[in-house]
């Protein structure tokens with residue numbers, strides 16, 4: 001059987017415990033062998049003033065997942081045109097790794113926007129989506145699509161926006177970020 005890899009794309013600005021719990025839950029419950037965190041330099045829908053450099057964001061991802069041998073960080077989008085269109089990256093990855101069975105992992109908040117993504121039908125038909133529930137996600141007609149699989153797991157009301165806001169206001173983010181990520185945030189003076 002081919003290796004099944006869940007691709008978890010994101011800005012990861014910064015990677016937080018919500019992301020880690022999503023990835024770990026999918027490895028444990030969804031017959032996924034590995035999760036690759038694909039750091040996107042620029043989400044086509046998000047214009048963020050507080051977007052840390054992609055090198056710092058991937059350093060934080062690597063620090064956060066260092067002790068999990070089934071989780072990897074990918075900088076594949078760093079060399080691709082910006083903004084980062086997921087369908088283009090997926091096309092590149094299947095060409096490079098024909099032996100891998102890729103699935104796409106998203107949080108439920110992204111499902112209602114998904115029909116606006118570039119070549120979303122190609123993504124849906126070719127890969128399928130594994131969706132982790134998220135509070136306040138807008139309803140989506142894709143919920144019952146045959147290639148959309150919902151993970152049954154607890155919702156987490158945690159976001160990178162909330163964490164950046166805490167850092168800016170000098171509140172502790174202990175337990176929301178791993179200690180290694182906090183060290184990088186402090187050393188690079190991010191989000192202040």
Ligand SMILES: Nc1ncnc2c1ncn2[C@@H]1O[C@H](COP(=O)(O)OP(=O)(O)OP(=O)(O)O)[C@@H](O)[C@H]1O
Pocket residue numbers: 009010011012013018019022105106107108109110132133134156157158159160161162
């Ligand atoms: N708490 C969460 N529960 C479920 N999915 C999540 C959660 N946090 C992030 N995700 C998912 O992780 C992926 C990457 O998210 P992203 O890096 O934008 O984090 P975020 O917390 O949503 O960031 P921001 O607050 O800056 O928008 C997206 O698919 C998003 O839906």
Ligand SMILES: O=C(O)c1ccc[n+]([C@@H]2O[C@H](COP(=O)([O-])O)[C@@H](O)[C@H]2O)c1
Pocket residue numbers: 009010011012039040042043044045046084085086087116117118
């Ligand atoms: O390909 C698209 O059209 C598209 C539109 C919106 C978002 N995405 C990707 O979805 C991922 C999640 O984005 P984010 O910023 O919420 O972490 C990120 O990798 C984006 O590049 C992709």
